[in-house]
Amino acid sequence: MAPTNSFVGAGFDALPARVAILDGDGEIVYTNQSWESFGTAAGIAPDSGGVGTNYLSVCDGSTDQDGTEAAEGIRAVAAGEREAFSFEYPCHGPSEEGWYMMEATPYTHEQEEYVLVMHVDITERRLLERQARDQAEQMEAFATLLSHDLRNPLAVAMAQSQSLEAAEIDCGSAIGDGTDSVGSTLCSSLERMETIIDDALVLVKTEAVDRPSAVQLTTAVENAWSHVRTDDATLSVVSPMTVHADPSLLGHLLENLFRNAVEHAGEGSAIEIGPLEAQAAAETGTEWAGESTGRPVTDGTGDRSGIEGFYVQDDGAGIPPSDRERIFESGYTTDAGGSGFGLAIVNRVVDAHDWTVSVTDAEDGGARFELRDMIAFDQSRTDRRPPHD
Structure with a gap:
C-alpha cells in the first residue's frame, strides 16, 4: 500500500512528541495533534504557534534565552550550516516541573527545503537524573560519616578497651571459668562495629572496575582467610589459578564468602575453593575462549585456559532454593546478629567486575557459590603462562 498524506499524518498524530514542519523561511506548514493540543492547553493562540505562523519570529520574540537559542539552531540547520540541532530546555507549569528536548532536522521534498522540528518530553529522565544525583550526594555524605565521624571515635574506644583488657590480665581479674573479661567482650563488640563500617563503605564506594590486575587466587585466599574469625573451620584450595580483578575488592568478596560459610556451616566446617571449567569446554571436551567481555581468553601465545571462574x-546445611535470590539483598540476613551486608557486598563486587554469581548445592549438601564470566587462568597447567595485562 502506497502511503497517502492521511496515512502519514495519522502516523505523526500518533506520536507523543510535538512535531512541526517549517519551510525554508521558518513558516509552519504542518503540525501534528500533540503540537496543537499543547498549544491549546497552554493557552497559545493559533496565530502564535499554528500553521501559517513564522516559528522563527515567535522564537525571536521570546524574552527567554532558550527561544533565542532555538531560533539560531533552526536557522543554522535551514542554511545547511549544521546537519542537525538539538538542545534541552525547561518548561515548568504552575503545578509541576517539565523538561523538553528540541530537535531540528533538515530534509528536501520536491526540491523544496524543510526543517522538521520536534519537541520530546524528557521530564521523567531529568527527574531520574536528579534523583540519582541526590542519592549519590547522600551516599557520599554517608561514606564521610562512616570514614571519619564514626571511625575516629571507634578507634579511641578500641584503644581504651584494649588497655582495659590488658589491665585485667595484669591484675589477674579475668574470670577463669571460660567467661570473657569485660575488656575482651568490649573489644569483640567494637571489632564487630568496625567490620560493619568497613562493609558499609564497600557497599557505598564500590564502582565499576576499569583496570583489573592479574591476581593469584591462592594469595588472595590466604590474605582474606587471615582477616576472618575462622574458629575451627578448615580451608583448602583445589588448584592454583590467576584471575583478573581489583585486588582489594576481591579480598572483600572472599572475606565475606568465608565469613558467611563459617557462620552458617557450623563447627568444624570445611571450605573449599576450586576452578570452574568453561561450560563450552566441559560439554565438548575441548578448551574454550570467549569474547573480549571478561570471559576466558588466550594468554597471548594462542593457548586457552578453559577456566572461566x-x-x-x-x-x-546449604541454602534453601527459596532464599537464593534474596540472600544478595542488602540487609537480608537469617542471623539475629548479622548486618545483612556480607553477601550484598559479594554481589556488588561481582557487578563491579561484570561477573556473575550463582548459588547451588555443593556435592556434600552445603552451599556452593559459583563466580563466572571472568578472565581466569589455571596455574596447575605448568605448560602455560598466565594472561598478561
Whole structure:
C-alpha cells in the first residue's frame, strides 16, 4: 500500500512528541495533534504557534534565552550550516516541573527545503537524573560519616578497651571459668562495629572496575582467610589459578564468602575453593575462549585456559532454593546478629567486575557459590603462562 498524506499524518498524530514542519523561511506548514493540543492547553493562540505562523519570529520574540537559542539552531540547520540541532530546555507549569528536548532536522521534498522540528518530553529522565544525583550526594555524605565521624571515635574506644583488657590480665581479674573479661567482650563488640563500617563503605564506594590486575587466587585466599574469625573451620584450595580483578575488592568478596560459610556451616566446617571449567569446554571436551567481555581468553601465545571462574563451597546445611535470590539483598540476613551486608557486598563486587554469581548445592549438601564470566587462568597447567595485562 502506497502511503497517502492521511496515512502519514495519522502516523505523526500518533506520536507523543510535538512535531512541526517549517519551510525554508521558518513558516509552519504542518503540525501534528500533540503540537496543537499543547498549544491549546497552554493557552497559545493559533496565530502564535499554528500553521501559517513564522516559528522563527515567535522564537525571536521570546524574552527567554532558550527561544533565542532555538531560533539560531533552526536557522543554522535551514542554511545547511549544521546537519542537525538539538538542545534541552525547561518548561515548568504552575503545578509541576517539565523538561523538553528540541530537535531540528533538515530534509528536501520536491526540491523544496524543510526543517522538521520536534519537541520530546524528557521530564521523567531529568527527574531520574536528579534523583540519582541526590542519592549519590547522600551516599557520599554517608561514606564521610562512616570514614571519619564514626571511625575516629571507634578507634579511641578500641584503644581504651584494649588497655582495659590488658589491665585485667595484669591484675589477674579475668574470670577463669571460660567467661570473657569485660575488656575482651568490649573489644569483640567494637571489632564487630568496625567490620560493619568497613562493609558499609564497600557497599557505598564500590564502582565499576576499569583496570583489573592479574591476581593469584591462592594469595588472595590466604590474605582474606587471615582477616576472618575462622574458629575451627578448615580451608583448602583445589588448584592454583590467576584471575583478573581489583585486588582489594576481591579480598572483600572472599572475606565475606568465608565469613558467611563459617557462620552458617557450623563447627568444624570445611571450605573449599576450586576452578570452574568453561561450560563450552566441559560439554565438548575441548578448551574454550570467549569474547573480549571478561570471559576466558588466550594468554597471548594462542593457548586457552578453559577456566572461566571459581567456586567457594562449604559442607554445611546449604541454602534453601527459596532464599537464593534474596540472600544478595542488602540487609537480608537469617542471623539475629548479622548486618545483612556480607553477601550484598559479594554481589556488588561481582557487578563491579561484570561477573556473575550463582548459588547451588555443593556435592556434600552445603552451599556452593559459583563466580563466572571472568578472565581466569589455571596455574596447575605448568605448560602455560598466565594472561598478561
